Amino acid sequence: MHLTRDAFLASLADLPEPDDAAIAAARARQGELTKPARSLGRLEEIALFMAGWQGRGIPRLDTVQAIVFAGNHGVAARGVSAFPPAVTAQMVANFRSGGAAINALAAACGAQLSVHALDLDRPTGDIAEEPALSAAECLAALQAGADSVDAKADLVFVGEMGIANTTPAAALCAAALGGTASQWCGRGTGLDDKGVSRKVAAVEAALALHGEHCRDPFETLRRLGGREIAAMAGAILAARRHRIPVLLDGFIACASVAPFHVHAPGVLDHCLAAHRSAEGGHTRLLEAFGLDPLLDLGMRLGEGSGAAVAVQIVRSALGAHAQMATFAEAAVNAGSVAPQP
Ligand SMILES: O=C(O)c1ccc[n+]([C@@H]2O[C@H](COP(=O)([O-])O)[C@@H](O)[C@H]2O)c1
Numbered sequence: 001m002h003l004t005r006d007a008f009l010a011s012l013a014d015l016p017e018p019d020d021a022a023i024a025a026a027r028a029r030q031g032e033l034t035k036p037a038r039s040l041g042r043l044e045e046i047a048l049f050m051a052g053w054q055g056r057g058i059p060r061l062d063t064v065q066a067i068v069f070a071g072n073h074g075v076a077a078r079g080v081s082a083f084p085p086a087v088t089a090q091m092v093a094n095f096r097s098g099g100a101a102i103n104a105l106a107a108a109c110g111a112q113l114s115v116h117a118l119d120l121d122r123p124t125g126d127i128a129e130e131p132a133l134s135a136a137e138c139l140a141a142l143q144a145g146a147d148s149v150d151a152k153a154d155l156v157f158v159g160e161m162g163i164a165n166t167t168p169a170a171a172l173c174a175a176a177l178g179g180t181a182s183q184w185c186g187r188g189t190g191l192d193d194k195g196v197s198r199k200v201a202a203v204e205a206a207l208a209l210h211g212e213h214c215r216d217p218f219e220t221l222r223r224l225g226g227r228e229i230a231a232m233a234g235a236i237l238a239a240r241r242h243r244i245p246v247l248l249d250g251f252i253a254c255a256s257v258a259p260f261h262v263h264a265p266g267v268l269d270h271c272l273a274a275h276r277s278a279e280g281g282h283t284r285l286l287e288a289f290g291l292d293p294l295l296d297l298g299m300r301l302g303e304g305s306g307a308a309v310a311v312q313i314v315r316s317a318l319g320a321h322a323q324m325a326t327f328a329e330a331a332v333n334a335g336s337v338a339p340q341p
């Protein structure tokens, strides 16, 4: 099917909800497992969350999909990254030969990794001067993201590689959620103070140019985003249509869906925040989403790396949920002690 802007926006109004019967079954099982009530804390909530989106009282984690998108950014020419744009393609080669952090971390958590390089030799427009993408380019990137999701996956996470992409990510957050450019601009790959000033100026120029045109999430994404950013949004929203739970990675992955969260609150209900990135702005963004990250490890790499580590937490939650004995099975007394007269 050929995606149109209107069809895409309309799809946001008609999204599947979690399976209440599966959540009830999972909750009942949690109550029977050999542990004091709620003693596995957040792990119990994760088991219920996974049950609801998978529609299974005992959710599974057989197929975990890690999808990394790469894109280049015209705004890089403004000196807003500590690294040159050529590093994007070089890192894609590194992903393909297995030498990047995400290769190791995807293997460690049992995820199947795919890498999608999106027109690296055609950087987006410089958002301080023009829209990042044409409507057709933005739709193509959304579609590439949606097409990358395996409808049979048990859990999906998306990551990105794109030198300078914390600048469009900051612009997307400011346009969608308000606040000043400097509140959303961090050091990215390691910018010095002068670099951060250039980044803030670029985001301010982009907001002045595009702000009044950002009337719907598609337009915000097209004007201020990028190919890998739109592809991540397309994949995260496609996962919702397939009722596949998603682990959100860092600042750029989360920023990709900020305009959609504002337009259609609840659109990220199938998502858990994997981690709190050290990138300035991510904490504010997670607060806007109302999400409490599973991990806070000082990571700020991207590539889906934080999500890959958080898969291990989900694996632990589902392992306990599926494998523990019930009080009846283990002949452990579940009764509470009656107060002594
Ligand atoms: O995931 C994050 O929170 C994150 C925070 C800072 C930087 N990054 C990665 O670094 C690149 C963007 O940083 P920059 O400084 O080039 O805008 C891009 O390739 C991201 O994957 C990622």
Ligand SMILES: Cc1cc2nc[nH]c2cc1C
Pocket: 083, 087, 091, 160, 161, 162, 189, 301, 302, 303
């Ligand atoms: C080396 C390097 C690896 C990355 N992975 C994700 N973003 C990155 C940015 C750089 C610079």
